[in-house]
Amino acid sequence: MMSTDLSYWWSLVGVVAFFHGMLPREAKEAVSRWLQVLRSYLDPYIHFEIPEFENSSSNELYKSVQLHINATDMCKSANRVVLTRVRNSTLTSSSLAAGQSLVDKFEGKTLRWKHNVQKVQGDSIRGRGSQEVSERSYTLKIHKRDRDCIIPRYIDYVNARAILYKHQNREMQLYTNGKTSSIFSGGRHMWQSVPFKHPSTFNTLAMEPANIARIKGDLKSFVEGKDFFERVGRAWKRGYLLYGPPGTGKSSMIAAMANFLKYDVYDLELTQVFSNTELRQLLIQTTNRSIIVIEDIDCSINLSGQRSPKSSSKRGKDSSDKDALTAEELNMIKEDETNRITLSGLLNFTDGLWSCCGDERILVFTTNHIEKLDDALLRPGRMDMHIEMSYCTFPAFKILVRNYLMIETHPLFPTVESLLVEGKHKVTPAQISEILILDKDNPDMVMDKLVAFLQQEPEENELPENAEAANELESKSQAKAKAPPSLII
Incomplete structure (x- = not known):
């Protein structure tokens, strides 16, 4: 029945179009308006226009759509893509070329984006004289039955993806x-x-x-x-x-x-x-x-x-010649003495x-x-x-060797592991790095130097100078x- 109804309506539209050229101008305009309404009624889709500028103001939603498309790599399905790169940046951004379309999915629904670019005279927008400029916009096409169930959630989703993409690719x-x-x-x-x-x-x-x-x-x-x-x-x-x-x-x-x-x-x-x-x-x-x-x-x-009041006392001493100070400086010293962190x-x-x-x-x-x-x-x-x-462990040492020497294994690895596990000579990753960087192009020589360094006798531990130092050593073990x-x- 639905197919029969549609055939009927389209046949009627065809008849009207046939006789359209035979009608006077006023009748043609009325028929055109009627055909437009009929076409809108029969079209199962709704179209949302998102211009780059609206009333001479930049449309943030247009930018969000661009970033969303770039973030989701949807441009891979397009035949023509515009590539851009900002100065002093290694990031290449992609966007749809004029007239290109792509498909997006959201909550199981299908949505289509199209990038529109139209050449217009500059005197018609933002007062640019007769210079030809481009008016850009995105068209979002969705089925009418999906409008209420995904709008505005889909727009919020696009904005969130755009914000995240912009954050991840900005300069820190x-x-x-x-x-x-x-x-x-x-x-x-x-x-x-x-x-x-x-x-x-x-x-x-x-x-x-x-x-x-x-x-x-x-x-x-x-x-x-x-x-x-x-x-x-x-x-x-x-x-x-x-x-x-x-x-x-x-x-x-x-x-x-x-x-x-x-x-x-x-x-x-x-x-x-x-x-x-x-x-x-x-x-x-x-x-x-x-x-x-x-x-x-x-x-x-x-x-x-x-x-501690030492710093403020010292400051007060340095500023003892109060007659030479302004009232503002005296207030600053007073605040310094009484309102430190x-x-x-x-x-x-x-x-x-x-x-x-x-x-x-x-x-x-x-x-x-x-x-x-x-x-x-x-x-x-x-x-x-x-x-x-903590001090360098063998797993941490393997990461350093991989980064500095670009090797995953070496015959001296077991020796290094035993020396680090024994803990006879505690070393920090910074100390290991200083040795690895000396001859980074000669792994064998570096490993020999490293083993020799780890085999050195550690310096004799000094006794605590006083009871306070001894208590500090004892409390260190209880810090965790x-x-x-x-x-x-």
Whole structure:
């Protein structure tokens, strides 16, 4: 019956079209309008136009469609594709050429995109005189029965994919804070940035593969946990404490985390921060999807309470000639003496009210002496995962050799393994790297030098100078107990 009805209607349209040329102009216009309405009624599809510009303003949805098409590699099915590359970038982007179409799938529904490019005179848009310009738009074609069930969810999906693609392919930034104060900042940005192009990744990191897999899994779970954090009422952030002797790769770990997540890095230097208030101002100016780093946290401030007054006393002594100072400078000295960063201010920064000023942020603290940190700073919710950056193990050594010498095995590997397992001579990945880089084009010579280095007698351990040093050595062995065992790597 449906087929018979359609045949009838199309026959009627054919008859009308035949007699169309015999009608007067007014009748032709009326028939044309009627045919257009009829065609719209019979067409089972609906078309959405997405222009590049709307009322002289850029249409963000047009850009999102371009990024979505590029992100999903749908251009592979097109016959003609436009390739572009931004200056100083290695990323090649692809987009549909004029008149090209492609098919997308969403929730089992079929959708079609078409890229339209029309040449028009510039005086008709944005006042460009008679210059010929191109008007671009995308047409989304879907079945009428699917309109209500996938719109606007599909548009939200396109926007989300575009945002993710743009984030993953943008140039990352490394930020640092300078020495400022609330008096002189004047509302200016307190961060300065440079492009972040650190080569460290989890593939090059000298660490136990099982621990690397666990860290990557935790990071991935964090990124995908927006709904979880909202449901449990927690700020969308995660804290990591990296601890271990110098040269074990703590900075490389931070760079690997940033490259894995494509996050900007904020290197927060606490010794350049004037007060708790300024610390909050710095936090507010950080962006979402970023890693906030405080390296050598035990050396930055006195974490057992109020900051030591030595620095302010010295400053007061240097500024003893009060008659030569302005009232503004005197107020600054007074604030310096009474309002330095405190442990409570830092804790509020990690998990207090001010820690929720933004989403998807990671806090990373590093230290060479975990035993010096206050217990309040180490508890879960502030530092959620404690990662020990230990001396070089044999699995970590194999990663270094693979990266530096490009070999997977060597006759001296068993000897190196026995020396590292015995622990007679503890070495850091940095020490191993310095040997491997000497003659990287001669693996046999490098391996001989490495074995000779590992076979050297370790230096005689010095006795503790006093009871305090002895207690420090004893407390070091108990440092791991400060965090739940399940959170320690």
